Amino acid sequence: MKFSELGLNDALLKAIKRSGFEETTPIQAETIPLALQGKDVIGQAQTGTGKTAAFGLPILQNLDKKSKTIQAVIIEPTRELAIQTQEELFRLGRDEKARVQVVYGGADIGRQIKSLKNHVPEILVGTPGRLLDHLKRKTIDLTNVNTVVLDEADEMLDMGFIQDIESILNYAKNRKQVLLFSATMPKPILKIGEKFMHDPEIVKIKAKELTADLIDQYFVRAKEAEKFDIMCRLIDVQIPDLAVVFGRTKRRVDELTRGLQARGYNAAGIHGDLSQARRMSVLKRFKEGKLDILVATDVAARGLDISGVTHVYNYDIPQDPDSYVHRIGRTGRAGKNGMSVTFVTPNEIGYMRTIEQLTKKKMSPLRPPTDDQALRGQLKQAKSQIEDILKDDLSKYEDEANELLENYSALDLVAAFLKNLSKDASDVKVKITPEKPLPYKGNGRRGGRGRGGHGHGHGNRRGNYNNHRRRNRGHDRDGIRGKRNRGERRGSSSHDFVIKNKKD
Ligand SMILES: Nc1ncnc2c1ncn2[C@@H]1O[C@H](COP(=O)(O)OP(=O)(O)O)[C@@H](O)[C@H]1O
Numbered sequence: 001m002k003f004s005e006l007g008l009n010d011a012l013l014k015a016i017k018r019s020g021f022e023e024t025t026p027i028q029a030e031t032i033p034l035a036l037q038g039k040d041v042i043g044q045a046q047t048g049t050g051k052t053a054a055f056g057l058p059i060l061q062n063l064d065k066k067s068k069t070i071q072a073v074i075i076e077p078t079r080e081l082a083i084q085t086q087e088e089l090f091r092l093g094r095d096e097k098a099r100v101q102v103v104y105g106g107a108d109i110g111r112q113i114k115s116l117k118n119h120v121p122e123i124l125v126g127t128p129g130r131l132l133d134h135l136k137r138k139t140i141d142l143t144n145v146n147t148v149v150l151d152e153a154d155e156m157l158d159m160g161f162i163q164d165i166e167s168i169l170n171y172a173k174n175r176k177q178v179l180l181f182s183a184t185m186p187k188p189i190l191k192i193g194e195k196f197m198h199d200p201e202i203v204k205i206k207a208k209e210l211t212a213d214l215i216d217q218y219f220v221r222a223k224e225a226e227k228f229d230i231m232c233r234l235i236d237v238q239i240p241d242l243a244v245v246f247g248r249t250k251r252r253v254d255e256l257t258r259g260l261q262a263r264g265y266n267a268a269g270i271h272g273d274l275s276q277a278r279r280m281s282v283l284k285r286f287k288e289g290k291l292d293i294l295v296a297t298d299v300a301a302r303g304l305d306i307s308g309v310t311h312v313y314n315y316d317i318p319q320d321p322d323s324y325v326h327r328i329g330r331t332g333r334a335g336k337n338g339m340s341v342t343f344v345t346p347n348e349i350g351y352m353r354t355i356e357q358l359t360k361k362k363m364s365p366l367r368p369p370t371d372d373q374a375l376r377g378q379l380k381q382a383k384s385q386i387e388d389i390l391k392d393d394l395s396k397y398e399d400e401a402n403e404l405l406e407n408y409s410a411l412d413l414v415a416a417f418l419k420n421l422s423k424d425a426s427d428v429k430v431k432i433t434p435e436k437p438l439p440y441k442g443n444g445r446r447g448g449r450g451r452g453g454h455g456h457g458h459g460n461r462r463g464n465y466n467n468h469r470r471r472n473r474g475h476d477r478d479g480i481r482g483k484r485n486r487g488e489r490r491g492s493s494s495h496d497f498v499i500k501n502k503k504d
């Protein structure tokens with residue numbers, strides 16, 4: 001469906017166009033008209049299906065520009081999601097000068113209070129704890145709020161925010177509309193719907209429509225000790241634009257990150273033990289294309305919104321099939337194709353079957369590439385890097401080039417250059433501490449835990465970042481091109497790189 005068919009105003013249509021949205025996503029097509037009419041809506045659709053704009057556009061359209069009060073409040077489970085939502089609404093509302101502010105814990109409350117006072121927002125986005133904090137201090141006033149949005153409701157449930165949400169809803173006592181969005185819809189969430197919503201319209205978009213079909217899902221059978229080398233070879237052959245590697249534990253993420261870096265890949269990791277600032281800066285680099293590989297735990301990556309992820313590597317198969325869906329949902333977003341590769345050790349086959357039952361799709365077996373294939377992949381990249389470099393102005397190198405040509409053949413020089421760029425670092429030994437294998441699980445029927453998507457304690461932080469990546473890899477003036485820094489490590493590659501466990 002076209003956005004122009006929804007009756008949105010010109011300023012919004014312009015902003016949508018600027019965002020590069022061509023058509024509505026299914027959840028947008030169904031919920032926007034209902035929300036515009038002022039109805040209460042419960043919208044369920046997978047992560048990455050554009051739920052933010054689904055509630056954001058109707059809110060922006062219905063703003064009363066004359067009223068200098070908070071007219072809509074959006075509750076988000078995490079700081080990252082709150083920030084991301086604020087950014088998206090700000091972008092969409094820019095032409096109408098919509099005032100959108102965000103409040104979240106961990107940031108200086110004094111500053112927030114000052115800025116709320118100086119500039120009362122029309123739309124306020126926040127995490128539950130911080131919103132309540134402001135309400136108790138009377139530094140925000142929700143009496144004129146028309147619309148309350150409970151976004152990512154399942155996450156808020158997981159994190160134990162239900163009570164807080166109910167309190168916030170009570171402060172917004174003149175509300176006319178409640179919108180609830182979630183990727184899954186467990187019972188307690190529907191209960192909130194019953195309690196706080198009037199005759200809500202329920203819109204449910206089946207998971208398959210957007211994601212799974214666009215993702216080619218593969219698995220590699222490998223022993224624990226083989227996984228790292230195989231993954232490196234896969235990366236060399238598949239040449240992902242942007243990849244996310246999932247590890248089961250924080251230690252795993254640290255080790256994989258250091259191992260990938262030692263082999264010359266442009267990788268960085270995020271997990272819950274890192275400071276907020278650190279996580280944000282890693283995500284920012286990834287989003288800007290300055291980082292090729294993001295290594296993450298489930299917790300750190302939930303809800304992450306990064307467009308352009310081409311490959312997801314499940315270094316460890318998730319024990320929870322819902323996590324699998326979340327993970328591979330990092331790719332194949334908003335209509336683009338993606339690929340996932342899941343490593344499965346022999347005793348983990350049962351987990352794979354469970355996942356396949358949930359996704360209703362079989363993963364295809366993938367044969368690990370050989371060393372030679374991996375080298376071919378690296379050389380292919382090196383060649384394209386050389387072609388990029390040749391586009392630059394190289395005149396200042398000509399003198400030395402001539403000098404080299406007098407002493408060596410052109411063939412040898414080019415070969416040396418290729419060798420340098422391709423950095424065959426497969427000889428850099430990386431040892432990843434084996435994780436305790438998942439408990440053996442029979443033929444794929446789920447174990448004792450029910451459909452346990454919830455309450456398994458991911459003390460959850462979602463990293464969240466937005467699209468609009470600029471792909472400038474390979475065109476940097478100063479020659480720090482994407483994967484090139486691989487070459488720089490060659491000098492040290494004679495030493496084996498063994499990862500030490502910090503806390504073991
Ligand atoms: N109609 C659309 N077409 C293309 N991209 C879209 C569309 N709607 C939203 N997006 C983009 O898709 C990404 C995911 O949207 P988001 O609202 O975070 O998803 P969700 O909340 O469902 O997980 C964002 O980068 C957003 O800007």
Ligand SMILES: [Mg+2]
Nearest residue numbers: 051052151152
């Ligand atoms: Mg969302």
